[in-house]
Amino acid sequence: MSILHAMEGSCVACGAAYRLEIADSLNVERRPALHAMLLERRLHRATCACGQEAFFERPLTYVDLGRGLIAQVFLPGQQVELDVCEGLVDHMVHHALRRPGLPPIVHHLGAHVRARAVFGLEELREKVLCLEHGLDDFVVEILKLELILSAIKLVDDGLETLRLEAVTPAGWLEFTVLRHPHPRAPLPEHLRPQRLAAPLSAYRDLLARRDDLAREQPALATRPWCSLLRERFNPHNWTDEERRAGGPGRTLP
Numbered sequence: 001m002s003i004l005h006a007m008e009g010s011c012v013a014c015g016a017a018y019r020l021e022i023a024d025s026l027n028v029e030r031r032p033a034l035h036a037m038l039l040e041r042r043l044h045r046a047t048c049a050c051g052q053e054a055f056f057e058r059p060l061t062y063v064d065l066g067r068g069l070i071a072q073v074f075l076p077g078q079q080v081e082l083d084v085c086e087g088l089v090d091h092m093v094h095h096a097l098r099r100p101g102l103p104p105i106v107h108h109l110g111a112h113v114r115a116r117a118v119f120g121l122e123e124l125r126e127k128v129l130c131l132e133h134g135l136d137d138f139v140v141e142i143l144k145l146e147l148i149l150s151a152i153k154l155v156d157d158g159l160e161t162l163r164l165e166a167v168t169p170a171g172w173l174e175f176t177v178l179r180h181p182h183p184r185a186p187l188p189e190h191l192r193p194q195r196l197a198a199p200l201s202a203y204r205d206l207l208a209r210r211d212d213l214a215r216e217q218p219a220l221a222t223r224p225w226c227s228l229l230r231e232r233f234n235p236h237n238w239t240d241e242e243r244r245a246g247g248p249g250r251t252l253p
């Protein structure tokens, strides 16, 4: 079931009223148009007649059992409560698909579904894009790591992670560079790439070693938040300042 409700807002630029549909739950097998809206970045967005855009992050559940994905979208920033968020996803999937007493067909679905926690619609879009192209999202995260290691200077420039933007017809995975707002050693503008790319062959090489890679990165391979940023949000890796603020990206009151 997809649950949508209308929301009314007013434009921050001109004050005009607008309405848009907000989803609490998306079952894209029943509403394929919503799947397209997510990939085209039209979900939870409105454009006012004056041209001003509005975008809303809302928690929602995304279900595509046919292709094997259940994702719970949390708000960006909720990663500091990662254990709670992942516990909710574990509970949701166990209750719906894996608990004892359910019909065998449901257990079959439960054994094959990818259960994911994501933080914000852009992370959801990336997971759905992986599904679209038959990509294993864990292997995609490892590919990002290899790309980052091959361009390590970009880490001093504030590179925090990469986000899959597209898979091109020519067989390249294109990633958007996501940066920290206050880099340690910013590079000159012309040396700051917005995108990095890797060929599908590099992905396939990693896929062939998936079992070994999963043993090296057990949390990334098995926990619902399949993201390189797990390390960033691991309290063991926080700076003193981040610890005082309660996590990365938070500012002291």
Ligand SMILES: [Zn+2]
Pocket (backbone or CB within 6 Å): 011, 012, 013, 014, 015, 016, 048, 049, 050, 051, 052
């Ligand atoms: Zn307006």
